[in-house]
Amino acid sequence: MTKHHSSLAAASILIAALSASPAQATDGYFLNGIGAKAKGSAGVAIAQPQDALSIAANPAAATEVGGRLDVGVEFFIPNRGATISGNGGGLNGTYSGNGANPFVLPEIGYVRPLSDSVAVGIAIYGNGGMNTVYKSNPFAGFGGSGPAGVDLKQIFITPTIAARVAPGHSIGVSPIIVVQGFRASGIQPFAAASQDPANFTNRGTDWSAGGGVRVGYLGKFSDALSLGAFYQSRIWTGRFDKYAGLFAGRGGFDVPASYGAGIAVKPTPALTLAADVKRIEYSDIASVGNPLSVLFTGKPLGAENGPGFGWRDITAWKLGVTYAASERWTVRAGYGHSGNPVPQSETLINILAPGIVSHHITAGATHTTASGLELTAYAMHAPKQTVRGKGSIPAPYAGGEADVSLGETSFGFSAGVKF
Numbered sequence: 001m002t003k004h005h006s007s008l009a010a011a012s013i014l015i016a017a018l019s020a021s022p023a024q025a026t027d028g029y030f031l032n033g034i035g036a037k038a039k040g041s042a043g044v045a046i047a048q049p050q051d052a053l054s055i056a057a058n059p060a061a062a063t064e065v066g067g068r069l070d071v072g073v074e075f076f077i078p079n080r081g082a083t084i085s086g087n088g089g090g091l092n093g094t095y096s097g098n099g100a101n102p103f104v105l106p107e108i109g110y111v112r113p114l115s116d117s118v119a120v121g122i123a124i125y126g127n128g129g130m131n132t133v134y135k136s137n138p139f140a141g142f143g144g145s146g147p148a149g150v151d152l153k154q155i156f157i158t159p160t161i162a163a164r165v166a167p168g169h170s171i172g173v174s175p176i177i178v179v180q181g182f183r184a185s186g187i188q189p190f191a192a193a194s195q196d197p198a199n200f201t202n203r204g205t206d207w208s209a210g211g212g213v214r215v216g217y218l219g220k221f222s223d224a225l226s227l228g229a230f231y232q233s234r235i236w237t238g239r240f241d242k243y244a245g246l247f248a249g250r251g252g253f254d255v256p257a258s259y260g261a262g263i264a265v266k267p268t269p270a271l272t273l274a275a276d277v278k279r280i281e282y283s284d285i286a287s288v289g290n291p292l293s294v295l296f297t298g299k300p301l302g303a304e305n306g307p308g309f310g311w312r313d314i315t316a317w318k319l320g321v322t323y324a325a326s327e328r329w330t331v332r333a334g335y336g337h338s339g340n341p342v343p344q345s346e347t348l349i350n351i352l353a354p355g356i357v358s359h360h361i362t363a364g365a366t367h368t369t370a371s372g373l374e375l376t377a378y379a380m381h382a383p384k385q386t387v388r389g390k391g392s393i394p395a396p397y398a399g400g401e402a403d404v405s406l407g408e409t410s411f412g413f414s415a416g417v418k419f
Contacts, residue, residue, distance in 0.1 A: 026043075026316075026336060026338060026357055026360045026380075026382050026408060027043075027278070027280060027314065027316045027336075027338045028128075028280055028282060028311065028314055028338070028341045028355045029128045029129060029130045029152070029353070029355045030127060030128045030258070030280060031043075031105075031125075031126065031127055031128060032316075032318070032336055032338075032360055032380065033045060033057075033318075034053050034054075034056035034057060034107065034123070034125050034127070035050070035051050035052075035053030035054060035056065035057075035070065035072065035107065035109065035414070036051075036053075036070075036072045036074075036364065036376040036377070036378055036412055036413065036414035037050035037051050037053075037332070037364070037366060037376055037378075037414075038050065038051075038053070038054065038057065038320075039074070039362060039364065039378045039380060039412065040320075040332035040333070040334070040362055040363060040364020040365070040366075040376070040377075040378035041274065041318075041320025041321060041322055041332040041333065041334035041362060041364065042318040042319060042320045042334025042335055042336040042360065042361075042362050043276065043318050043320075043334070043336055043362075044262065044264075044274045044275065044276045044318045044319070044320035044334060045057035045058065045061075045262070045276065046058045046216075046228040046229065046230060046260055046261060046262025046276045046278075047218065047226045047227055047228035047261075047262035047263050047264040047274060047276070048226065048228075048262065048264040048272060048274040048320070048322070049061035049064045049065050049218070050065070050322075051065060051068060051070040051109060051374075051376075051414075051416050052065060052068040052069060052070040052109030052110055052111040052121060052123065052416070053070050053072070053107060053108075053109035053123050053125065054109075055109060055111060055121050055123050055158065055160045055162075055172070055174065056109065056123040056125055056127075056156070056158060056174075057216075057230065057276075058172065058216035058217075058218055058228050058229075058230045058262075059158075059160045059161075059162055059172030059173055059174040059214055059215065059216040059230070060162050060170040060171050060172035060216040060217050060218035060228065061162070061170075061172070061216070061218055061228075062111050062119040062120065062121045062160050062161070062162035062170075062172055063113075063117070063118070063119050063162045063163065063164045063170040063172070063218070064170065064218060064220075065111050066111070066113065066418060067111060067112050067113055067418060067419045068109070068110070068111050068416060068417070068418055068419070069108075069109070069110050069416065069417050069419070070108070070109045070110075070374075070414055070415070070416040071106075071107075071108045071414060071415055071416075072106070072107050072108075072376070072412055072413060072414030072415075073104060073105065073106045073107070073412055073413060073414070074104070074105040074106075074107070074410055074411070074412035075102050075103070075104060075105075075410060075411055075412060076102055076103040076104075076105055076408070076410040077101050077102040077103075077408070077409045077410065078098075078101070078103075078131070078406060078407070078408045079098060079384060079405075079406065079407040079408070079409075080096075080097035080098060080132055080354050080404075080405065080406045081094070081095060081096050081097050081098070081354075081404070081405050081406075082094075082095045082097065082134075082138055082347075082351040082354070082402060082403065082404050082405070083095070083402070083403045083405075084138060084393075084400060084401070084402050084403075085400055085401055085403075086393075086399065086400030086401055087141070087393055087397075087398050087399060087400030088398035088399055088400065089141050089142055089397060089398030090140075090141025090142070091138060091139065091140075091141045091142065091393075091398070091400070092141075092400070093136075093138070095134050095136055095138045095351075096134065096135075096136070097132035097133060097134050097149060097351075097354075098133070099132075099133025099134065099135045099147055099149065100131055100133040100149075100151075103131070105125075105126050105412075106125075106126075107123070107124065107125035107126070107414075108123070108124050108125070109121065109122070109123040109124075109125075110122050110123075111160075116164075117163055117164040118161070118162070118163050118164075119161070119162050120159070120160065120161050120162075121159075121160045121162075122157070122158065122159045122160065123156070123157075123158045123160070123174075124155070124156070124157050124158075125155075125156055126153065126154060126155055126156070127154055127156045127178075127255075128152075128154045128255070129151075129152045129153045129154055130150060130151075130152045130352075130353045130355055131149070131150065131151045131152070132148075132149035132150055132351070132352055132353065132354070133147055133148075133149040133151075134147060134148040134149050134186070134351075135147050137186045138351055139186065139187060139188075139189050139190075142189035142397075143188060143189045144186050144187060144188055144189050145186065145188060146185060146186050146202070147185055147186050148185060148186030148187055148352070149184070149185060149186065149352060150182070150183065150184045150185075150352045150353060151181075151182065151183050151184075151205070152180065152181070152182045152253075152353075153180060153181050153182075154178055154179075154180040154255065155178065155179045155180070156176060156177070156178055157176070157177040157178075157179070158174040158175070158176050158177075158214065159174065159175060160172055160173070160174040161173060162216075168219060168220040168221065169217075169218075169219045169220070170217070170218045170219075171215070171216065171217050171218075172215070172216045172217075172218075173213065173214070173215050173216075174213065174214040174215075174216075175211065175212075175213055176211055176212045176213060176214055176232070176233075176235055177209070177210075177211055178209060178210050178211065178212070178235050178237060178255060179207065179208075179209045180207070180208055180209070180210075180237060180253070180255075181205045181206065181207045182205065182206055182208075182240050182243060182253065183203070183204055183205040183206065184200075184201045184202070184203075184243060184246060184352070185201060185202050186201065186202070187200070187201045187352070188200075188201055188202070190301065191245065193295055193300055193301050194245035194246065194300055194301040194302050195245060195300040195301065195302045195303050195306075196244050196245030196250070196302050197245055198245065199241065199242055199243060199244040199245045199246075199251070199302075200243065200245040200246050200301070200302075201243075201246070203242035203243060204242065206240045206241060206242035206243060206251075208237045208238035208239060208240055208251075208253070209237060209238055210235050210236050210237025210238060210254065210255070211235060211236065212232065212233040212234060212235035212236065212255065213232070213233050214230060214231070214232040214233070215230065215231055216228065216229065216230040216231075217229050217230075223266065223269075224265060224266045224267070225263075225264070225265055225266075226263070226264040227261070227262070227263055227264075228261065228262045228263075228264075229259075229260065229261040229262070230259060230260055230261075231257075231258075231259040232257060232258045232259065233257055234254055234255065234256060234257045234281075234284065234285075235254060235255035236254055237252075237253060237254050237255065239251035239252050239253075240252075240253055244302055245301060245302040246301055246302060247287040247302065247308075248286035248287045248290055248301075248302065248303065248304065248305055248306040248307065248308055249286060249287065249303075249304055249305070249306070250302055250304075251302070252285075252286065252287055253285070253287050253288075254285050254287075255285075256280055256281045256282050256284055256285050256288065257280075257281045257284065258278060258279060258280045258281065259278070259279055260276055260277055260278030260279060260316075261276070261277055262274065262275060262276040262277070263275055269324075270323060270324040270325075271321070271322070271323050271324075272320075272321070272322040272323075273319075273320075273321055274319075274320045274321075274322070275317070275318065275319050275320070276316075276317070276318045277315065277316070277317050277318075278315070278316045278318075279313065279314075279315050279316075280313060280314050280315075280316070281313050282311040282312065282313055282314065282341050283311065283312050283313050284313075285308075286305050286306070286308055287308045287309070288308050288309050288311045289308055289309075289310070289311050289312070290305065290306065290307055290308035290309075290310065291307070291308070291310040291343075291345070291346060292307050292308075292310060292346060292348065292349050292394070293307075293345075293394070294306060294307040294308075295307045296394065296396075307349075309342075309346065309349055309350055309353055310342070310343055310345070310346030310349065310350070311341040311342060311346075311355075312339075312341050312343060313339075313341075314338050314339035314340070314341050315338070315339050316336065316337070316338035316339070317336065317337050317338070318334060318335075318336040318337075319334060319335050319336070320332065320333070320334035320362075321333050321334065327368070328367060328368050328369075329365065329366070329367055329368075330365065330366045330368075331363075331364070331365045332362070332363065332364040332365065332366075332378070333361075333362065333363050333364075334361070334362045334363075335359075335360070335361055335362075336359070336360045336361075336362075337358055337359055338357075338358055339358065340356045340357075340358050340385070340387065341355060341356070342354065342355065342356050342387050342404065344387060344388060344389055344390035344391070344392065345389075345390060345391050345392055346392065347387055347388075347389035347392040347401075347402040347403060347404045348389070348392050348393050348394075348397070348402045350387075350402075350404050351402055351404055354387070354404035354405065354406045355406065356385050356386075356387050356404060356405075356406050357382040357383075357384075357385050357406050357407065357408055358385055359382060359383060359385075360380055360381065360382040360408070361380070361381055361382075362378060362379065362380045362381075363378065363379055364376060364377060364378030364379070365377060365378075372417065372418060373415060373416070373417055374414075374415065374416040374417070374418075375413070375414075375415055376413065376414045376415075376416065377411070377412070377413050378411065378412055379409075379410070379411040380408070380409070380410045380411070381408070381409050382406075382407060382408040382409075383407055384405055384406065384407030385405065385406060385407065386403055386404070386405040387403065387404050387405075388401070388403045389401035389402045389403055389404075
């Protein structure tokens with residue numbers, strides 16, 4: 001690695017670590033993909049490694065991409081909102097949660113072969129998050145003051161090692177370090193239902209860190225067929241002490257486990273058709289998966305196994321097309337579908353976190369310059385989706401229904417070099 005590459009990598013890592021600030025993403029609160037090339041084809045990457053950031057989807061990809069440095073940035077613009085009707089406590093109205101936009105999400109990946117069969121790398125990126133800022137507080141009728149909303153950001157740092165264990169077959173492992181920040185504001189009326197109301201809202205940003213592991217397999221069965229799979233463990237993190245009265249387990253907010261598989265087929269040397277499927281186990285994390293109704297069984301907010309956002313597990317499917325139109329140009333397109341994690345009964349608390357979009361379409365392209373620099377651009381759109389509440393506002397909060405909505409648009413760029 002040249003001195004120039006070393007300096008660029010160090011600077012990019014610092015920028016990514018300090019600046020990553022995801023908002024709602026298309027797979028619940030996980031991003032729909034990592035790396036500009038994957039994002040141009042709906043996030044497909046498990047069996048189709050295209051750049052150094054592919055190790056974030058499948059660590060085994062490190063043996064296939066060669067020596068690379070890829071640096072990218074995404075501009076993410078979510079459109080979130082809520083409507084409350086039939087409430088006897090004065091909450092009725094339509095509210096925009098777009099007090100903060102857009103979000104800038106940097107990412108960097110670096111891979112270096114150590115031999116013909118072993119490669120190492122590192123990827124730093126935002127893997128998930130959620131953000132809402134309601135300048136007109138939906139809970140003002142209950143006494144909420146100031147803007148209401150939450151901001152969760154998660155930065156993943158994944159050193160990686162992979163080995164080719166047989167011709168065409170590789171395995172890889174990535175220890176995962178996560179740094180996450182969270183803040184909540186404007187939800188004062190619900191502090192009365194907390195076991196620690198002093199650490200519930202308007203406490204500024206709190207930080208926690210933790211770790212887990214991701215393992216992957218990548219098999220190239222012929223020039224025309226590749227298969228891949230990965231498993232990411234639950235990531236155990238420290239508590240958000242400033243929000244010990246909000247999240248179950250006195251501020252616990254671990255990252256859920258996920259796993260998936262992919263296939264890539266090349267009908268012709270220039271054309272690749274690829275698909276991924278991924279499962280995310282949101283319901284295993286009490287702060288995310290427990291329903292609000294737990295509150296009425298005697299467990300206050302912040303208690304061990306207390307109330308959460310009521311999210312269910314989801315499955316995400318992605319289909320991508322990559323076509324090498326010439327030596328200099330490659331174009332991509334894709335479609336993704338994910339389950340909606342928010343049940344109709346849980347929309348009240350998910351006014352703060354409406355991670356509900358189920359469809360996204362993407363397009364992208366890479367231009368390779370005469371010097372070998374790869375310049376990639378992409379765009380993604382997830383049409384606005386609404387979940388209409390059904391039994392969503394409990395009688396102690398004066399009944400009625402809360403409807404939540406979310407749509408998303410993003411675009412991004414990256415530069416990649418081989419060495």
